[in-house]
Amino acid sequence: MHAVRNIRLCTKDCLCLFVCPTGATDTETGQIDASKCLDGCRLCVDACPSHAIFLIPKNYTPQQKKSEKTKQALKELAKSKAEQERLALDIAKETTDPTERQLARALARSLRILSEDLHRESGFMLPQDxxxxxxxxxxxxxxxxxxxxxxxxxxxxxxxx
Missing domain, CATH: 1.10.287 (Helix Hairpins)
Incomplete structure (x- = not known):
């Protein structure tokens, strides 16, 4: 496992710089050097207040075989999650209540992640696919x-x- 940063979520609080024992993090480029990252250390993950850093495996297991019907169902579900994300973002833009805006943005982020996971599961552009x-x-x-x-x-x- 090594750490990666979702630059869209990064608020550049830079706590990762202070806790990383190897200096693998670079806030200027948003990159984390996987060759310097200690396997499973997760100090930067735990320190990041914006939750922009997470661990991914260095090697992915082969994707499980799925029938075309299952792949199509996953793609349809991902499409509906993308539409729900759009609606949540619309709510965030239109509301004047800061709490509602924050909740709508959080929901949109969650739906984006779910949609991306569904696309991966349906075989869409997996690196090893x-x-x-x-x-x-x-x-x-x-x-x-x-x-x-x-x-x-x-x-x-x-x-x-």
Whole structure:
């Protein structure tokens, strides 16, 4: 396990800088150097007041096989969570009550995380999934002659996969 930061949640309180024993955190770029991060240390996770830092596994287990019907149900559920997130954000914009605004924003964040998890479970763009490799190869074939297409980056990603 190593720590990662969700830069959208980071309030740059910088407590992570003070508790990290290896100096793996960098608040300027928002990155946490996984090579310096101690396996499962979690000091920065526990210190972060904005809950922007969390642990992820260094290696993911293979995704469980799912039927097409199950994948479709997960995608539909993710779509409904995305719509609910939009509604919560609309409430946050329209309300004048600070407590309601804070609650609506928290609900929107929770729904975003749930939607992302559902997309991952349905096989959408998991790094280790064959769909990711196929997508990158398709983009490479379609856009390799384009000047603004990051061909080297896509080739590197394919190599890493």
């Amino acid at each position: 064959e769909a990711t490799r196929a997508f990158l190869q398709e983009q490479l074939q379609k856009n390799s002659n384009s000047d603004d297409f990051p061909k080297e980056a896509v080739l590197r990603l394919l190599q890493l996969l």
